[in-house]
Amino acid sequence: MKIFMVLRNLLLLLCVVLAACQTAAQEPVEFESATIIIGGKTLPVAFAKTPEQRARGLMFRKALCEDCGMLFQFLPERQASMWMKNTFIPLDVAFIDRNGVITDIKPLTPHDLTSVGASKAVMFALEMNQGWFAANNVRVGDHINVKM
Numbered sequence: 001m002k003i004f005m006v007l008r009n010l011l012l013l014l015c016v017v018l019a020a021c022q023t024a025a026q027e028p029v030e031f032e033s034a035t036i037i038i039g040g041k042t043l044p045v046a047f048a049k050t051p052e053q054r055a056r057g058l059m060f061r062k063a064l065c066e067d068c069g070m071l072f073q074f075l076p077e078r079q080a081s082m083w084m085k086n087t088f089i090p091l092d093v094a095f096i097d098r099n100g101v102i103t104d105i106k107p108l109t110p111h112d113l114t115s116v117g118a119s120k121a122v123m124f125a126l127e128m129n130q131g132w133f134a135a136n137n138v139r140v141g142d143h144i145n146v147k148m
Contacts, residue, residue: 029052029053029056031046031053031070032046032047032049032053032148033045033046033047034047034071034146034147034148035146036069036071036144036145036146036147037144037145037147038126038136038138038142038144039133039136039137039138039142041067043068043069045068045069045071045126046068046070046071047070047071047073047148048070048071048072048073049072049073049075054074057070057072057082057087057127058070058087058127059085059086059087060086060087061087061088061089062088062089063089064089064128064129066132067132068128068129069126069129069132070126070127071124071125071126071146072124072125072126072127073123073124073148074122074123074124074125075123077097077098077121077122077123078121078122079117079118079119079120079121079122080095080118080122080125081115081116081117081118082115082116082117083108083112083113083114083115083116084109084110084111084112084113085111085113087108087111088110088111089110089129089130090107090108090109090129090130091107091108091128091129091130092105092106092107092108092127092128092129092131092132092133092134093105093106093108093116093125093127094125094128094133094138094144095118095119095122095124095125096122096123096124096125096126096146097120097121097122097123098122098123099143100143100144100145101141102138102139102140102141102142102143102144103118103119103120103122103140104140105133105138105139105140107130108127108130124144124146
């Protein structure tokens with residue numbers, strides 16, 4: 001009977017810990033904003049510059065407005081990569097070097113844990129709805145102006 005009580009208490013403790021972790025993972029993270037000029041458009045975007053903000057990104061969101069996106073900053077520059085853990089929205093990511101030049105545009109599939117990386121060191125990554133870059137004639141080699 002004593003073993004049963006210990007096992008029951010451990011199971012209850014495990015349930016409480018798992019519930020707390022799930023709640024913490026979905027707590028809101030505040031993002032700053034930045035303005036980008038891309039494809040002839042000036043757009044306000046969410047700005048993820050801290051490790052906590054970059055880790056959360058667009059996780060748990062169910063929708064993204066047509067011209068909305070998230071800009072990630074990497075300092076120092078690095079060969080950045082993205083994944084789609086807990087992300088419900090199909091996205092495209094543009095990797096951008098320190099000069100504001102798009103080095104890559106790659107599709108991202110919801111909930112895919114495969115790492116999708118830049119082809120070289122970049123300072124920024126811009127996530128937009130899947131198809132946004134093509135619909136707005138934004139291509140690799142184009143320039144993005146970032147105002148923080």
